[in-house]
Amino acid sequence: ESFGNISIKKRRHVLFVFAVFLQASAQKLIMDYSISEKHFVDTIKIKMWKGAIIIPVEIDGETKNMMFDTGANMGFWIGTEEAWMVPSGNSTNTVDSQNQKKKSSIMTIPSMKMGNITIKDYPIVVSDGLSDFTCGIIDGAIGFDLAVKGISFKFDTQDSLMIVTDRKGFFNKEERGHQKVKYKHYSKIDPKVWVQFPFIRAKMDFDSGYIGGWFCFPQQTLDIWAKQDPKIKQQLDAMTVNRDTTFMTAAGLFGYSNETIVGGEIVVPEITIGDLVFKNVCVKTTSPKRLIGSAVLEHTSLIIDSPKKSFVFLPHDGNHEITVNNKDKITGMNFKPAADDDTLGAVKIVVRKGTEAYKKGLRTGDYLISVDGNPISCLCDYVLKKHQGKTEHFVFRSPEGEIKEADF
16 A cells, blocks of 8 residues: 655654554543444545554545554544644643653544544644654554444454444454454553463453554563463573563654663464464563554454454454464564764664574664665665565664675
8 A cells, every 4th residue: 555655754863663652541531522423334445554554534635544543542643733733621641652651732633534424523642752653654543432432343454444333233243253352441441351371361452553563561570470480480481582681662652762671572382362373473571561463463354343342353364373474573673763963874773682683793783774775765764665574685884884784
């Protein structure tokens, strides 16, 4: 799918990881908005980006690309305030997926047309903290509050279609024969589901705004479980492929986390959600939250049945066992823009010790010069590149001028 013209902007000293959390959580749920139709069913063409669902909507006469973010309890806008935004007069204390807190004014979208329905006075928080990463692919997000308000969805992620309805039982026929995954939400809207790991059954946030990510655990949580049960420790030790103190590069709605933390990757042989089994999954342990990300939706379609408070996952090939290709998940490379006045290159890498990238001679601070012969002149050259899951040829340059080449 084409996302139209892309506006590229560099920012000094911004760090990020390509699996980015897009989440905003508010203390008070602001749902004082209206939907124009009743008893409706509509089918809308959507776009997909690393499993993230991008819904085209019309705002102020222009088409905007809004991600459907189950990890957000209201909408948010990436960028600065627009002339069509209307202040609601309210503000809320918000926290993003990197636990960065901020008191934000709540703006509203006076009229947002989504297919044949119109949503009036939809609440959003405005921030440009993710603009460097999203590279114009998305303009903002619609939160899970639509599902809480009674709207159900089917996201056909294979054919890039969305069916949206307020009719109860509309998806009953398609749900037959599939196990429903019940979700709960407590003080916040983000839906939580039970997930079975070999070492424990855990409650996880399903966050479709965790773009390109599979599963995340805080390393601290795993350490607590391992300390409490020697069997869990033994299992985790056997699954761990890398763990060290690392400089984490990750993005949230209000900015970027530049922490030095202990974390790593564990390759889990089997993870079960309902009747869906994921095999050979690389689980990250540098997240502040337990997350299921959008990579799941690269392999399955999804029904969100709002009245039943349930998810139904529909595997693309009908096979309920999905083997994950971790080739691009455990290389150990993250990327960051170089400083604006850096004449040696536009993009630097952060490399974890002991990983595949480290073993191939790459080091934190090396510059990314090209991928498959395509020069990298800014961060978005890599973000917008179509990665087909095949081996890619990277060329780097060290600060001292040494050329390094590696295939991943």
